[in-house]
Amino acid sequence: MTARVREFNAFLRDYVNLNQTRVNTLQSRVSSLDKFLGDESTLGDLVTDDVIPQGSFAHKTIIRPYIGNDFDADVLLPMDEDPDWEPKKYTIELQKALEASKRYEGKTTLGKRCVTIDYADDFHIDVVPFITRGDGTTYITHRIDNEWIRQDPVALTEWIEESSRATNGHLIRVIRLVKYLRDRSSLNVASVVLTALLTERVHSFAGVDEYQNVATTLVSLIEDLNDYLGPMSSAPWVDDRIGQNLADRLTQTGFTNLQSQLKTWARKMRAALDAPSSESVDKWQDVFGDKFGASAKAEPMLSASAAPIETYEKREAPGEQSLERDHHIPVRIQPEARFRLVGRMSATRRASGRYRPMSATGNHIPIGRSLSFTVEDCTVPAPYDVYWKVRNAGIEAVERHNLRGQIVKGGDKMTEHSSFAGNHWVQAWIVKNGVAVATDIQDVTITSS
Incomplete structure (x- = not known):
């Protein structure tokens, strides 16, 4: 059996994954749209929360567009129900609100369930009104049929x-x-x-x-x-x-x-x-096809003086620690030893209440949020120790010399703050009798503003 790990990594990076420039563009435009809809548009009183990534955007499965195709992001716009509005009115009013802005004027198309914003390059955003009705259930709407469609894409x-x-x-x-x-x-x-x-x-x-x-x-x-x-x-x-x-x-x-x-x-x-x-x-x-294996090269750990475009994505960064090498704790993961590392983020500027799970937004986190990470549903009987690693990635992390990656001993919960954009992650290990028997990772994608 030959896994070809290096070749798959290179093939994904060079031919399959959406390139970083497009990712940055996507995140920046979604952030700008979110700010406009919540703070500046005529819909402001009905908008209850930040836009929620949906579909391939939320699932992180967007790929590089094939020849002649564009790429897109689907987002939900959380809104309260207006008892005087029919279902079809939500998309109609959303388009009116967008067209009232110089930024989006002339760029929108009214669809059955969404309003599409077309940009100058090969990119568009589909904005779907996402309504919480009086009984607490959530719906999108169908403009042509003028009906409610029960949906919970967060689930x-x-x-x-x-x-x-x-x-x-x-x-x-x-x-x-x-x-x-x-x-x-x-x-x-x-x-x-x-x-x-x-x-x-x-x-x-x-x-x-x-x-x-x-x-x-x-x-x-x-x-x-x-x-x-x-x-x-x-x-x-x-x-x-x-x-x-x-x-x-x-x-x-x-x-x-x-x-x-x-x-x-x-x-x-x-x-x-x-x-x-x-x-x-x-x-x-x-x-x-013949592109597989064409660009695979050895990827040794780079030095701290590497060019700033290097992100160290899913690679060992300079100074990053290993539980076995640096803390002399053997890692022997046991199938019956499990836990969930649950990340949560603070309420938005428009919403109120308790922290909500990051998984609800596909782990996409705006800058400026308080974050908590908790060990939950642990099957390992106490007592045990918890070791934590916070790992930053992305261009900003490199430029700030803040890749982190140190491992520290702590309790069942830790707190952080979303300070700069990038695909970061937090890892925890349960250590029982001096041996790491379980681990889990929480991805954290902090979006650029």
């Missing part, structure tokens, strides 16, 4: 985030890879359907071997999905986490094509994973 985002943790974060990378393949095939499967189908195949008890790297996770999930869908004559129910069927978006032809493509992918991917090292790159190229 979907939290489910995907939790499933990703069970795969050591590799689920998100697998979804990106499969979307890359879809865009270069004849498949017509919506991203949310593909994402949910793959997420359903994640098993928390699958074990370390199946989800130890991108390649093994990819093959495991594709083979499981092929085995699941292969015998079916029509698409199964795909739960959106509140009892509605996402597969309604999949035609019979689309489902049949998906079955055929999964069968081919499963066969080729298994052959590539099981191939000897001398043949594996060629076999993975049979799946992804």
Whole structure:
């Protein structure tokens, strides 16, 4: 078995993942839009919270657009119900509010469920009114049919985030890879359907071997999905986490094509994973094309004097500590020893109340929030020790010489502050009798303003 970790990392970085310039543009424009809608627009009295990332934006599965396509961000605009408004009025009033601004005038298109803002480059934002009605339930609206549509995309985002943790974060990378393949095939499967189908195949008890790297996770999930869908004559129910069927978006032809493509992918991917090292790159190229392996280079740890464009993303940074190397604590993760590291952020400038889970927004955090991280649902019997690492990444972290990465002993809770943009993370270990038996990671994506 040859995992080709270096080649997968390089392929994702150079050909699949949305490049950092576009990520910064996306985050900056969403932040500007959020400020306008909440503080400056005619909708201000109804807007109850910051915009909520939705879909691929929330799930971190946006990929580099294929030739001729653009990329987009979907956001929900949390609003209170106005008892005098019909469902269709929310999108209509949203467009009016945007068109009243010089920044968005002439850039909007009124859709069935959203208002689309088109920018000069290959990018647009779909803004969806997200209404909390009098009974506390949440809805989006359909302008043409003038009806309420029950929806809770936050529940979907939290489910995907939790499933990703069970795969050591590799689920998100697998979804990106499969979307890359879809865009270069004849498949017509919506991203949310593909994402949910793959997420359903994640098993928390699958074990370390199946989800130890991108390649093994990819093959495991594709083979499981092929085995699941292969015998079916029509698409199964795909739960959106509140009892509605996402597969309604999949035609019979689309489902049949998906079955055929999964069968081919499963066969080729298994052959590539099981191939000897001398043949594996060629076999993975049979799946992804000749770009796979073309730019892979050794990536040793860089010195602190590296160029400021280096972000050290998911790599060991200068000065970063290891539990085993620097604290002489052996790491022997035990399947029965588990806990959840839950990150929460303070209430927004418009909302009030307790801290809310970061997972509700796909771990996207605005600058200037108070953050808390808590060890919860721990199966390790007390007493035990908790060791913590806070790791910053991104250009700002490098320029400020603040990558961090030190490991400290603490209690079941720690607090931080969202100070600058970047994809950061917090990791905790449960240490019992001098051995680290469980660990978990909370990603923290602080968005640029």
